Amino acid sequence: MRMSEGVEWAMHCCLTLAWLGNELPVSTAKLAAGFELPPAYLNKQLQALAKAGIMTSTPGVRGGFRLARPLKEITVMDVVTAIEGPADAFQCTEIRRRGAGAARPEWQFRTPCAVSTAMRKAEMAWRRELAAQTLADVLAAADRRAPQAGEAIRRWYAQN
Template structure:
C-alpha cells in the first residue's frame, strides 16, 4: 500500500505541534521551514487536518495551526484518513465475471472471491493497527533531544531571540 508524502508531513506536523504546545498557533511557513517543505503544498495538508478536526486554524498575521485535541486522542488512522481519504485501498472489479466467466450463472458470484476476501482482511488489519496508535505514542517513542530542538527552534522564532 502506498501513501502520499502528505501523510508523513501531516504526522510530523502533528508531533511538532504537540511538542511546541498550544499557547500560540504555529504559521504554515514556520512549519514548512522546519522540514524544508513547500509551504503552499503543506498548507493544503494542514487544511485537510483542520477539516478532519485534528488541527485548528487561526487566520491572520499571528495565525497558524494548533492541535484541536490532545495527542492521545489523535490516531494515525485519523491522520491517514484526513490526507488520503476513507476509500478502501483495494477495489474489487469482479474481473472473474469477464471472459469465460461471463457465461457462468449468477449464483457462482454470490460470495466474494478469495482475492477480494484476503485483500479486505489485510486492509482491515492495517486500519486497526493505525487506529490503535496515537500521536502520543509517537511522542513517547521520540528522543527527548529531538523535542527539545524543535521547541527551541520554534520558540526562538516566536520571541525573536
C-alpha cells in the same frame, strides 16, 4: 500499500505542535520551513487536518495551526483518513466476471471472491493497528528514540 507523503508531513506537524506546547498557532510557512517543505502543498495537508477536527486554523497575520485536541485523542488512523480519505485501499473490480468468467452463471458470483476477501481482511488488520496507536504513543516513541528532539525543535522554532 502506498500512502502519500502528506501523511508523513501531517504526523510530523502534529508532533511539532505538541513539542512547541500548542499554546500559540504556528504558521504554515514556519512549519514548512522547519521541514523544508513547499508551503502551499503543506497547507493543503494542514487544512485537511483542520477539516477532520485534528487541528484548528486561525486566519490572519498571527494565525496558523494548533492541535484541536490532545495527542492521546488522535489516532494514526485519524491522520491517515484525514489525508488519504476514507475509501478502501483495495478496490475489487470483479474481473472474474470477464473473459473466461463472462459465460458463468450469476449464482457463482453471489459471494465475494477469495482475492477480495483476503485483501479486505488484510486491510482491516492494517486499519485496526493504525486505530490502536495514538499520536501520544508516536510522540513517546520519538522521545525514547531521540530524547533531544523536542528540545531541538523548540530551539529551532524560537530562533526562526
